Amino acid sequence: MKKLIVLALMVVLITGCGEAKKTSETEENKVYSFTYNNMNFVLGSEFDKSEYGNETSYAEVPSCAGLGVDKTYTYEHYEVTTTPSNDKDIISNIYLTDSDVETKEGIKIGDSLDALTSAYGEEYEKRDNAYTYTLDNTHLEFIVESDTISSITYYIDIE
Amino acid sequence: MKKFNIILIIICFLILFIFLNKLVAPKYQTDLVEGHMISEYYKEEKNHEVIFIGDCEVYANFSPMVMYQDYGITSYVRGTSQQLIWQSYGILKETLKYEIPKVVVLNVNSLRYSEPVSEAYNHLTLDKMKWSKEKLDIIKASMLEEESIFDYIFPIVRYHSRFSKLTKEDINNMFTDNNVTYNGYLMNKNIKGVTTLPTKKKLATYTFKDNVVSYLDKIKDLCKENNIKLVLIKAPSVYPYWYDEYNNQIIEYANKYDLDFYNLLEKADEIGIDYSHDTYDGGLHLNLYGAEKLSTYFGDILKNNYDLTDFRLDDNVSSIYNQKLYMYNRDKGDE
Amino acid sequence: MNMVLLILSIILIATFGLSNLIYILISATTTYFAARAKKHKKLAFIGTIILNVGILVFFKFVTYNNFFNLIDSKNILVPLGISYYTFQVLAYLIDVYKGKIKAVTNFKDYLLFVFYFPYLIIGPINRYSDLSKTLYKKKKLEKDNILNGLVRITWGLFKKYVIAARIGLIVTTITSNLDYQGAYVLLALLLYSFELYADFSGGIDIVLGFSKMLGIILPENFDRPYLSRNLKEFWRRWHISLSSWFRDYIYIPLGGSKCGNFRKKINVIITFIVSGLWHGINYFFWGLFHGIIVAFQNKPNDNCKTLKIILNFILVSLLWIFFIYPNSITAFKMLITIFYKFNYLELFTNILNLGLDIPNLIVLIITLIILVISDIKNEKIKNILYNNKDEVKLIFICSMILIVLLLGVYGLGFNTSDFIYSKF
Numbered sequence: 066m067k068k069l070i071v072l073a074l075m076v077v078l079i080t081g082c083g084e085a086k087k088t089s090e091t092e093e094n095k096v097y098s099f100t101y102n103n104m105n106f107v108l109g110s111e112f113d114k115s116e117y118g119n120e121t122s123y124a125e126v127p128s129c130a131g132l133g134v135d136k137t138y139t140y141e142h143y144e145v146t147t148t149p150s151n152d153k154d155i156i157s158n159i160y161l162t163d164s165d166v167e168t169k170e171g172i173k174i175g176d177s178l179d180a181l182t183s184a185y186g187e188e189y190e191k192r193d194n195a196y197t198y199t200l201d202n203t204h205l206e207f208i209v210e211s212d213t214i215s216s217i218t219y220y221i222d223i224e
Numbered sequence: 225m226k227k228f229n230i231i232l233i234i235i236c237f238l239i240l241f242i243f244l245n246k247l248v249a250p251k252y253q254t255d256l257v258e259g260h261m262i263s264e265y266y267k268e269e270k271n272h273e274v275i276f277i278g279d280c281e282v283y284a285n286f287s288p289m290v291m292y293q294d295y296g297i298t299s300y301v302r303g304t305s306q307q308l309i310w311q312s313y314g315i316l317k318e319t320l321k322y323e324i325p326k327v328v329v330l331n332v333n334s335l336r337y338s339e340p341v342s343e344a345y346n347h348l349t350l351d352k353m354k355w356s357k358e359k360l361d362i363i364k365a366s367m368l369e370e371e372s373i374f375d376y377i378f379p380i381v382r383y384h385s386r387f388s389k390l391t392k393e394d395i396n397n398m399f400t401d402n403n404v405t406y407n408g409y410l411m412n413k414n415i416k417g418v419t420t421l422p423t424k425k426k427l428a429t430y431t432f433k434d435n436v437v438s439y440l441d442k443i444k445d446l447c448k449e450n451n452i453k454l455v456l457i458k459a460p461s462v463y464p465y466w467y468d469e470y471n472n473q474i475i476e477y478a479n480k481y482d483l484d485f486y487n488l489l490e491k492a493d494e495i496g497i498d499y500s501h502d503t504y505d506g507g508l509h510l511n512l513y514g515a516e517k518l519s520t521y522f523g524d525i526l527k528n529n530y531d532l533t534d535f536r537l538d539d540n541v542s543s544i545y546n547q548k549l550y551m552y553n554r555d556k557g558d559e
Numbered sequence: 560m561n562m563v564l565l566i567l568s569i570i571l572i573a574t575f576g577l578s579n580l581i582y583i584l585i586s587a588t589t590t591y592f593a594a595r596a597k598k599h600k601k602l603a604f605i606g607t608i609i610l611n612v613g614i615l616v617f618f619k620f621v622t623y624n625n626f627f628n629l630i631d632s633k634n635i636l637v638p639l640g641i642s643y644y645t646f647q648v649l650a651y652l653i654d655v656y657k658g659k660i661k662a663v664t665n666f667k668d669y670l671l672f673v674f675y676f677p678y679l680i681i682g683p684i685n686r687y688s689d690l691s692k693t694l695y696k697k698k699k700l701e702k703d704n705i706l707n708g709l710v711r712i713t714w715g716l717f718k719k720y721v722i723a724a725r726i727g728l729i730v731t732t733i734t735s736n737l738d739y740q741g742a743y744v745l746l747a748l749l750l751y752s753f754e755l756y757a758d759f760s761g762g763i764d765i766v767l768g769f770s771k772m773l774g775i776i777l778p779e780n781f782d783r784p785y786l787s788r789n790l791k792e793f794w795r796r797w798h799i800s801l802s803s804w805f806r807d808y809i810y811i812p813l814g815g816s817k818c819g820n821f822r823k824k825i826n827v828i829i830t831f832i833v834s835g836l837w838h839g840i841n842y843f844f845w846g847l848f849h850g851i852i853v854a855f856q857n858k859p860n861d862n863c864k865t866l867k868i869i870l871n872f873i874l875v876s877l878l879w880i881f882f883i884y885p886n887s888i889t890a891f892k893m894l895i896t897i898f899y900k901f902n903y904l905e906l907f908t909n910i911l912n913l914g915l916d917i918p919n920l921i922v923l924i925i926t927l928i929i930l931v932i933s934d935i936k937n938e939k940i941k942n943i944l945y946n947n948k949d950e951v952k953l954i955f956i957c958s959m960i961l962i963v964l965l966l967g968v969y970g971l972g973f974n975t976s977d978f979i980y981s982k983f
Contacts, residue, residue: 124420126463127505132256132344137422144423160425195428208426216426223342229950237957244965343971370971380964385972387965388918 097203097219099159101166108203108221112147112154142166148223159219178212248386249379251397257404258305263352264403265302270323273532274299277316278331279307281459284509288407289552290516291523292545296534301408306345309334309439314362327453327530332474338433340366406552411512417500418507421463430469444481453530456485460492462507495521560698561671568676575639582638586611587673590648594655594662604656615645640679646804651687653808660688677769681762683780683800693776706952707945708772713959715764720967722926723758726750728914734883741900744893748876751883783934788859788867790852805830824854845881922966
């Protein structure tokens, strides 16, 4: 009986040891981000206007009861919206406005649904015309009409 | 003797408990005043022939004082921040327990939201609403996953973290109950004209969701049962964008059920709205100047189309409203 | 009354998922019948042990690291309380086999022993001979038991939600960002010692307090562990029901101290490694280090008592490194930064950015002091509380409830990414 316990323990130990030697990678919390002309827009990070050049138009959108002001910066090919969070303005939404820009995976407005699923896979959530891919608390939404992408939006969950 | 002590201890506990609840709950008197609006209806004389329901596009844009002053209409705006359609239904149902108006005006902007938006707005709408079956229904329909019913029953459960952030208002206004609106109208005299707006974004769908339409049906049926005229409006707020697809669905619905629908956004010129001057936040809501123009315009529509009484000729009502008008004009005047 | 308790326990377990009931039932029935086996006793005994240990090991492995990334373990639910009830039934079976106790003949009684809901959440691991003394008594609800039980429950709630959860806000801030190194890591470890103790012992207080209300006595799991003078003593005061289980059912069967000094040290180390693995596969090194150190320690004496206590506390704190980082490699890396990064000034100036504002920091410090005093003056305080008038107990209970409601860290409003946080 004693020997059996020792044997069982050895099994447990060996697997335990083996596991310990393995270098387990902690998965980095990946979130969606958009890049254009070496400018990086990361959802959830603080928005630093000076990094992104001059916007063509700027709008402030207060929320219903004075609970913060969203700021929208329109640039030539895309529009970035920030939301206040903990006294900072963080990037909460990036909306691509034409087909001159593309996502990091090479998808742009006008591409086919097939191209989309080739680039991003099948792990999307489909709601009405929107195909949404999720990484952590960020989302990449493609609106598809007649098998063609008509709109691309990056957005983050606002608590 | 011991029994007496035990009872005394329990009573002290209950008193302290109630006190702590009151201490940490937001007072909504000087800060976040939108949270106080829902409660101001209860102490009113229930003589309103028109009730407005909806989100900030009603409480910022319609002034019952002007509609009384110009036409003798008695009205009340039961609007709250980000009021969702099922909340409007519950609030209307509750209102009908107190009085049956002749007309209910619903702002259709909220039909674009089919899911609860944020727990903060839920609280702004619900915290000061009297407890009733309708309130429970609204809570159940509005709660987000991370919320619990106890957040609403005991303020200390939701707001205890405020103990380290209590302000003067929390102490001074623990027992005050001052109105922040004029019959539900939240006055704002600031001027911030429309300059730029965000790009009009494509949506995944433009069709109102089933649950939203079912609540619209419920509101329609509730009005029908009580012989109330349901009037649909779209307030003249330029943002968030009121898509044509939304507008068409409302027109279709109105035609189908023989309801009046006024798209006041399209009538901005006729109303005389100057978007460089008549809004306080760049076009999302009208300020006092815009709201008064709109109220004069809309009051005229109400007077001409719905059989409303001119209460300026009623001694009882006019004495009450004259007092209200006095305060309203006084607050309008001071800078 | 026993039936009611059993049925309630079954219902409560079922609310966590029906599959939980099945797994506990398997362990309960196999050990019940194996204990009562008249023929093939040894076979039944060994087979049942292998089956139950196998199930436990399976769940511990298969959910660790998604089983070497071969499967998606998100959908695999580890049965509720499996670490606790498995050890509890094995202890029972082994005790019967060894002749220490008689097999239970009443199946319902045995089921209650295994299914009794409170211990499944957080322990303690019970011995049948002890628990059976009070588990089956006809429970009349006695006023003293109820009051004393409530006193203990509210004290546990206070420790868990006012102390532990508050400390957790700072510790999480530090450990979720690997840029917080050196002094930050040391602070996190020292604070975590209190957080883990307050959380764990607070949970135990709730379990024991609740049982007390029913007149059921469960064993103590903590005996002022941070007043230990060395690691060897620490393990007689920390998670007592677990360490005594390992002593009786691993260490002693391995030979204990009876096969010579060298073998004794090996036995100690092996036992602690298994203990580490019981906590989780990635606690292997934690178990190993504790084992090596304890193997070379003797019973402590009272020379330089205070110094020993402080040093031991620091040692235990440092070893919690494996509890606050998700894997051993990261844990080692961050631990080492303590010894070459001396960013204490930066930490001091940054103290208000770690998740707590000034009022909360004050509450944290005051409640920590209360916790420490409650251990140092343990006997006196227990006397004041439990041997006192009902009114005093009731005042304590009511005060604790209000304090937990107001100062507890729970629910919404503490989500620091909530942009309305500052208004609400």
